Amino acid sequence: MDFKDSPDEASYRAQVRAWLAEHAPGHELPRDRDASEDELVALARRWQAAKAAAGYVGITWRKDVGGQGGTPLQSVIFQQEEARYRVSNVPFAVTMGMCVPTIYTYLTPERALPMVRRAVDGEQIWCQLFSEPAAGSDLAGIRTRAQRDGSDWVINGQKVWTSYAHRSDYGILLVRTDPGVVKHKGLTMFYLDMKTPGVDIRPIRTLPGEAEFNEVFLTDVRIPDSQRLGNVGEGWKVSLTTLSHERMAITKPADAPGVDELIALMQALPGESGGTQVDDPSVRDAIARFYVNDMGLELLRMRAQTALSKGQAPGPEAAIGKLVMAKTRQDIGAFALDRLEQAGIAETDDLRIKPFRYFYWWAPGLRIAGGTDEILRNIIAERVLGLPGDLRLDKDLPFNQIK
Amino acid sequence: MNFLLSDDQTEVQSAVRRYFDKALPSSRLHRCFDAEAGFDTELWRGFAQIGVTAIALPEDHGGLGLKLIDLALVAEAVGAAAAPVPFLGHALASLAIAWAGSEEQKSRWLPALAEGSVLATIAFADAGGWQPEQWSLASADRLLGSKRHVFAADVADLIVVGLAGGELAVIERNAAGLVVADEGGIDRTRRLFTLTLEGTPAERLPEGAVQSARLRDAALVLLAADAYGGAKRCLDLAVEYAKTRQQFGQVIGRFQALKHQLANMAVEIEPARGLYWFAAYAFDDVQDRAAHSAALAKAHLTDRALQLARDAVEAHGGIGYTWEYELHIWLKRAMLDYAWLGAPQEHRARAADLAGW
Numbered sequence: 001m002d003f004k005d006s007p008d009e010a011s012y013r014a015q016v017r018a019w020l021a022e023h024a025p026g027h028e029l030p031r032d033r034d035a036s037e038d039e040l041v042a043l044a045r046r047w048q049a050a051k052a053a054a055g056y057v058g059i060t061w062r063k064d065v066g067g068q069g070g071t072p073l074q075s076v077i078f079q080q081e082e083a084r085y086r087v088s089n090v091p092f093a094v095t096m097g098m099c100v101p102t103i104y105t106y107l108t109p110e111r112a113l114p115m116v117r118r119a120v121d122g123e124q125i126w127c128q129l130f131s132e133p134a135a136g137s138d139l140a141g142i143r144t145r146a147q148r149d150g151s152d153w154v155i156n157g158q159k160v161w162t163s164y165a166h167r168s169d170y171g172i173l174l175v176r177t178d179p180g181v182v183k184h185k186g187l188t189m190f191y192l193d194m195k196t197p198g199v200d201i202r203p204i205r206t207l208p209g210e211a212e213f214n215e216v217f218l219t220d221v222r223i224p225d226s227q228r229l230g231n232v233g234e235g236w237k238v239s240l241t242t243l244s245h246e247r248m249a250i251t252k253p254a255d256a257p258g259v260d261e262l263i264a265l266m267q268a269l270p271g272e273s274g275g276t277q278v279d280d281p282s283v284r285d286a287i288a289r290f291y292v293n294d295m296g297l298e299l300l301r302m303r304a305q306t307a308l309s310k311g312q313a314p315g316p317e318a319a320i321g322k323l324v325m326a327k328t329r330q331d332i333g334a335f336a337l338d339r340l341e342q343a344g345i346a347e348t349d350d351l352r353i354k355p356f357r358y359f360y361w362w363a364p365g366l367r368i369a370g371g372t373d374e375i376l377r378n379i380i381a382e383r384v385l386g387l388p389g390d391l392r393l394d395k396d397l398p399f400n401q402i403k
Numbered sequence: 404m405n406f407l408l409s410d411d412q413t414e415v416q417s418a419v420r421r422y423f424d425k426a427l428p429s430s431r432l433h434r435c436f437d438a439e440a441g442f443d444t445e446l447w448r449g450f451a452q453i454g455v456t457a458i459a460l461p462e463d464h465g466g467l468g469l470k471l472i473d474l475a476l477v478a479e480a481v482g483a484a485a486a487p488v489p490f491l492g493h494a495l496a497s498l499a500i501a502w503a504g505s506e507e508q509k510s511r512w513l514p515a516l517a518e519g520s521v522l523a524t525i526a527f528a529d530a531g532g533w534q535p536e537q538w539s540l541a542s543a544d545r546l547l548g549s550k551r552h553v554f555a556a557d558v559a560d561l562i563v564v565g566l567a568g569g570e571l572a573v574i575e576r577n578a579a580g581l582v583v584a585d586e587g588g589i590d591r592t593r594r595l596f597t598l599t600l601e602g603t604p605a606e607r608l609p610e611g612a613v614q615s616a617r618l619r620d621a622a623l624v625l626l627a628a629d630a631y632g633g634a635k636r637c638l639d640l641a642v643e644y645a646k647t648r649q650q651f652g653q654v655i656g657r658f659q660a661l662k663h664q665l666a667n668m669a670v671e672i673e674p675a676r677g678l679y680w681f682a683a684y685a686f687d688d689v690q691d692r693a694a695h696s697a698a699l700a701k702a703h704l705t706d707r708a709l710q711l712a713r714d715a716v717e718a719h720g721g722i723g724y725t726w727e728y729e730l731h732i733w734l735k736r737a738m739l740d741y742a743w744l745g746a747p748q749e750h751r752a753r754a755a756d757l758a759g760w
Contacts, residue, residue, distance in 0.1 A: 001405060001406060001407070001408070001680065002404065003404055003406065003688075003689075004404070006404075009404065073404065263760045267760070278760055281752060284751070284752060284760075285748055285751050287755065287760075288699065288702070288751035288752075288754050288755050289751065291758075292678065292699045292702070292703040292751075292754075293674075295681075295699065296674035296675055296677060296678050296703070297674055299674065299678060299680070300673065300677055302677070303407060303677055305404070305406075306405055306406045306407045307407065309404075317673075320669070320670050320673050321674075323670055324670060376666075377662065377663045377666035378659070378662065378663075380666040380670065381656075381662035381663065381665055381666040382662075384666075384669055385642045385662075385666065385669060386642070386646070387642065387645060387646065387657070387662050387665065388646075388654060388656055388657045389657075390657070391657070
């Protein structure tokens with residue numbers, strides 16, 4: 001057991017640190033106000049381009065598809081160091097975390113490379129067109145239809161919860177090509193130019209009041225067969241490639257308030273019997289609980305990373321980590337709001353307070369995205385504890401006979 | 404970075420597991436739990452023969468010179484087996500002598516302690532409290548007062564006692580004026596005793612005041628490890644039961660209500676394992692985080708482990724409520740791990756103080 005970097009890791013970290021110290025400060029989000037979405041996206045594009053030029057994007061991807069051919073630990077080291085700065089990566093989270101790895105897995109390097117490059121350089125954003133109004137947790141129940149027409153496919157249907165669709169150049173799209181077979185078998189994956197006629201993107205205003213997500217209506221959208229990813233009928237398998245990257249990609253957002261911010265807030269609030277809130281034993285107890293929770297998660301992640309660096313398959317850590325992380329963010333927000341009393345319900349510009357309320361509202365989304373808490377509990381129960389699977393009444397029925 | 408066990412470490416832990424799998428079937432565990440006296444000499448001898456009593460003692464006194472993590476891995480295996488062996492007290496008393504004893508004291512006691520042929524235990528709590536800073540028993544050549552909640556004091560050859568000012572001293576078996584009374588502790592795999600000292604001769608360990616806080620930190624890590632082992636076992640028992648028990652024409656483990664309850668238990672305990680690993684690692688290699696990590700590991704793991712034992716009883720239904728089934732033994736061990744050396748809130752408060760906010 002050893003938490004120190006190996007000589008190679010240490011020299012990589014030193015190189016990353018020096019580079020970030022020089023370049024990251026110029027790309028940070030404003031600290032004294034909320035950034036607009038335009039600003040956020042512009043900053044993210046510039047930051048992505050700067051990182052790409054220095055070889056810090058796609059660190060673990062193969063070189064022949066535009067990656068750096070680096071190790072998982074190098075990628076972790078870069079993330080750790082980058083997290084010290086308030087830089088904007090959110091607009092590229094789905095692009096880099098899910099879409100690009102799917103593209104280069106299923107296209108030839110010659111075809112993938114130009115597309116990967118444009119994403120890596122911050123020019124193009126990708127989205128993931130998976131969920132539908134009638135297919136959330138039960139993703140294999142999607143209804144969007146693709147029908148063959150010569151060398152094209154014609155798509156009709158509706159997607160929902162598509163992050164950054166309104167900013168995206170391309171999307172990866174899961175559709176049903178054969179309703180006459182069981183639901184997992186009749187799916188196929190494509191990639192789609194979001195400017196294609198028939199693609200209608202409408203924003204969804206979410207609980208915190210923003211519009212990061214969209215509904216995407218697809219009406220007679222024509223996609224050439226050359227944009228198919230994987231074989232016809234194997235879309236489910238392809239989607240698992242994408243989703244396996246998704247949960248690993250979900251980490252605590254850089255600007256989510258944590259234990260340090262909670263301590264600072266408690267130190268700023270007057271206590272009931274003199275001093276500040278942080279002198280209150282029950283507050284100290286609660287903060288220590290949040291701290292140890294985060295510490296447990298961090299150590300769980302380190303265990304997974306060690307396993308990964310030794311070539312072992314990542315275990316159930318991703319499901320457990322995401323479950324605990326999302327809930328903890330909500331609980332920290334709730335605790336801070338509790339202590340603020342009326343400040344929790346009134347509008348405020350106090351930047352010590354705002355993030356706690358924002359993430360209290362944002363966390364419910366995090367508890368759904370990439371597998372709801374309940375689905376993750378099923379995964380843990382079935383794949384970690386080996387308990388029997390849920391009853392699935394539609395499992396053996398052709399999709400078009402499911403009532 | 405490398406945050407996994409080495410092959411050697413995995414092997415030590417497996418050796419302990421194999422030993423208890425063979426030597427401690429359920430029938431023997433129940434027999435020990437129900438017996439008048441709590442010490443199973445034969446079980447202890449076999450356990451000591453694996454070499455576990457030598458692990459963290461210095462090599463020049465018959466030890467293996469390993470680290471706290473190695474000792475903690477044994478504690479986890481002991482907790483998983485609910486083994487009625489006086490490991491915790493013996494390991495801590497041996498460390499006390501190794502760290503605070505004079506060269507002469509070390510040469511006199513450590514080889515036999517490393518071998519396990521002499522049994523030792525440790526007396527932390529007294530009227531002042533559990534922590535070295537709180538100990539109130541006055542230091543003297545002949546001790547007058549009492550210590551509480553001491554493991555295996557009825558059979559121990561040596562008892563290391565904590566004294567006011569964080570001092571440490573050794574009392575030998577059958578010392579004059581030493582009265583050992585069974586407290587009727589709920590965890591009958593680790594019986595507790597009160598020592599009454601009526602002018603009892605004691606031999607001071609010269610470095611006691613310097614080492615006792617560190618000894619407490621080591622104890623916190625070992626308790627956390629024991630709690631993890633017990634909690635994991637409770638989860639395993641509950642999962643096993645859910646896979647075999649049938650109701651409404653199917654195994655109950657197919658019902659989502661129970662699956663989610665069991666998944667929650669896994670979610671509680673899986674990230675907690677790293678906390679005791681890290682606390683043990685910090686104890687030897689990151690001094691400025693050692694005390695803080697040990698306090699948090701003990702607080703969090705014993706707190707969650709007790710909750711897990713309660714959840715496991717619930718998940719078992721009626722059988723978990725019987726004396727005949729062994730789950731209650733782990734519940735009672737979890738209660739001891741929670742309370743011994745101070746409850747979780749005490750250590751969370753200490754951690755907050757140590758972190759300086």
